[in-house]
Amino acid sequence: MSHAMATNLSGEEKAAILLRAIGEDAAAEVMRHLDPKDIRKIGSHMSAISNISREEESAVIVEFQAAASNGDVGFEGKEYIKSVLTKALGSDKAERILETLTNTSYPGLESLKWLEPKTVAQMIKIEHPQTVAVILAHLxxxxxxxxxxxxxxxxxxDVTLRLGTIEEIQPEVLQHLSDVLQEAFKGGTKTRGCSVGGTKVVADIMGRLDKAMEGNIMGKLSEKDPELAESIRSLMFVFxxxxxxxxxGIQELMKEISKEELPLALRGAGQEVRDKFLRNMSSRAAETLKEDMETRGPVKVSEVEKTQQNILKLCRKLEAEGRIVIAGQGEEMV
Structure with a gap:
């Protein structure tokens, strides 16, 4: 494998070759801090490269060496692992994983990531809703x-409400929870408290449920805490x-939006959303909208965001009335 051939490999394939090269102990330490999905991806490549020669292995290592710290980084310790992870998974994820190398975690909670969701639900359904919320916040x-x-x-x-209001969990609580879970899983450690949960976590989870279940849970949550429910909805569906x-649906939505609102809302929108609206207008209307957006003077960001929120509320209203359909992550389209 020449250097040119090495560059044709994906980051995951190169990571697999490098992890094999550093030996089982070092590779196991790195893999221990990867998400299950990443381990499966890289692991499958490691299984498929059993016939890699020393020359081929060296070609990949040379490429990593050239890419790491101007070529000055060696192949031992944290910097080497950083170069491997950065090339395979990107700098942001590599940094997060490297942070875990110097911090301990809660093995009991981590072990749940390897189980089927139905199995975990059966295990924790007898626990207090607050305990269940803490567990879900870590997954x-x-x-x-x-x-x-x-x-x-x-x-x-109840669990969703508690999950939405969690901010920081004391280390003693997390440690106790981890210890309880380790009745079934081996390990044990201590660490500092960590921030978990919150409205963003709930919004991510809600966005992955089917519409019926999401509607049922959010409806009950609105009865208990309308303000929290609205905060979650605003994060679940952004402009x-x-x-x-x-x-x-876009055409139906535009019937309800005033001529003053749309250009203002689109000022803060991504190009893909702008194009979506422009495609659903006549050529003349699209040109008029573009001119309005280009010639309008500076506006406050708060005004743009307020207008966008008004349109999103209208969009949710039309969806509830069955007049439009929003494709979600948790449902299939037919």
């Missing part, structure tokens, strides 16, 4: 949403998400 939103879906109906809104509305 990937995809897995957390599936676990929430498998919990008893009477628990779902750029209007690209998920089909063309007929």
């Amino acid at each position: 990937d939103p995809d897995q957390a949403s599936q676990i929430l879906a498998h919990l008893p109906d009477f628990m779902q809104a 750029d998400d209007l690209v998920k509305v089909d063309d007929r």
Whole structure:
């Protein structure tokens, strides 16, 4: 494998080759801090490269060496691992993983990431809703949403409410919870408290549920805490998400939006959303809208955001009336 051939490999393939090169102990230490999804991806490549020669391995290592710290980084310790992870997973994710290398975690909670959502739901459904909320806050939103879906109906809104108001958990509480979970899983450690939960976590989880379940939970949450429910809704559906509305829905929405509101709202929108609206107008109307946006003077960001929120509320109203459809992450379209 020449250097040119090495550059044709994906980051995950190169990471797999490098992890094999550093030996089982070092590779295991790195893999221990990867998400299950990443481990499966890289692991599958490691299984498929059993016939890599020393020359081929060296070609990949040379490329990593050239890319890391102007070529001055060696192949031992944290800097080497950083170069591997950065190339494979990107700088942001690599930094997060490297932080975990110098901090301890809660193995009991981490172990849940490897279980099927239905299994986790069966394990925790007898726990206090606050305990369940803490557990869900530590899991990937995809897995957390599936676990929430498998919990008893009477628990779902209560757990969601508690999840939305969690900010920081004391280390003693987390340690106790981890210890309890480790009755079934091995390990044990201590660490400092960490910030978990909050409206963003709930919004991520809600966005992955099917519409019926989301509506049921959010309806109950609105009865208990209307302000929290509205905060979650605002994060679940942002203005750029209007690209998920089909063309007929956009046309229906524009019937309800004033001529003054649309150009103002689109001032702070992504290009994809702008194009979505422009495609659903006549050529003349589209040109008029473009001119309005270009010639209008400076406006306050708060005014743009307020207008966008008004349109999003209108959009949710039309969806509730069945006049438009918003494609969500948790449902299939037919």
